[in-house]
Amino acid sequence: MSTPEKEIKVLLFGLGAIGGFYAFILGRNNNVSLSVVARSNYQQVKDEGLHIESATHGSYKVNIDNVYKSPDEVTSSFDYIVCTHKAVNPSKIPPLFKSAVNDQTTFVIIQNGVGNEEPFRTTFPQNTIISCVTWVGATQTSPGLIAHTQSEDMQMGLFPNPDITRDLEQSRLDTFAALLKTGGTKFQIENDIQIKRWEKVTWNAAWNSITTLTDVNTQDWLASSPQAMDITKRLMHEVIDVANRCNVPLEYKLADALVDKILGMAGIYSSMHTDMKAGRPLEVDVILGYPMQKAMEFGMDMPVLSTIYALTTAVNGRLSKL
DSSP states (O other): OOOOOOOEEEEEEOOSHHHHHHHHHHHTOTTEEEEEEOSTTHHHHHHHOOEEEETTTEEEEOOOSEEESSGGGOOSOOSEEEEOSOOSSGGGSGGGGGGGOOTTOEEEEEOSSSSTHHHHHHHOTTSEEEEEEEOOOEEEEETTEEEEOSOOOEEEEEOOOTTSOHHHHHHHHHHHHHHHHHHTOOOEEOSOHHHHHHHHHHHHHHHHHHHHHHOSOHHHHHTSOHHHHHHHHHHHHHHHHHHHHTTOOOOTHHHHHHHHHHHTSOOOOOHHHHHHHTTOOOOHIIIIIHHHHHHHHTTOOOHHHHHHHHHHHHHHHHHHTO
16 A cells, blocks of 8 residues: 655745635645635635636636634644735745744745845745746636636746755755646746846836836837837836846846837736725835845946836835825
8 A cells, every 4th residue: 555645735825816826726736735824815715715717727616725814823834835925015024934934944935026035035044945936817806716817927946045955955946846737837947036037027117117106008108208118118227237236147138028028918007006006005125126225235326216116115105004
């Protein structure tokens, strides 16, 4: 008689649209014991479960073993802690997980922005961190119900820990990749995930902030004045300049490619715009704040980035008082 495969204990924090999608993917693994921390949708998920309607995967009730309202309720450690929450006040979140972490715990960060890993490394210097960039079209249409389009991809890689052997970290990455593969989602493993992180933040720094500040979609913004295109590309170029100073090799042609991509689409808004319209705090720190912080450390002049950062910070301050 064969021995049952050892369970992999996973805790997912942040059960919004993206978190709900990856809860579905991870829950398709028979060897995973999946726990989730649900906040605004806690009661619905606790009482009725989490449901997904996907254009590619179909309609399912997500396999979840435990539902928590707060990390404070967690009393045992996990093999993987998957963080899909909005990166608002990023330094405040890692300490919440202390009861759920042991030396073998790996953090998986699935968020927008750059610099996301640093608060986790500061709080848990002996743990492995897997950093992910996701491109998933998902919305939470009502509490506990996730609608997923055909858009689905992820790049992931290690945020290397010099205190852990490369082989051990690679093993933890490979194990998580196997969970994604069994779950049936698309992903690629990157040797240097920071390239993909800074590529996406170049996109987000422009479109998230501009749609939020102007309350118009991307096409209407670019058509609004002769200056709009120039400002957009200058903003992207400044973010690319900061990336290069952080030893992340990007080129200005990335800005041209990102603009061409937008021009080939219908006008869109952004997740930051959605948060603004809903009166929620914005992901300013990791999308604009971290590049601005690094630019200041390097003594770089960033006229467009600093202006956009100041204006978006002011909007975020207004929202925090609501």
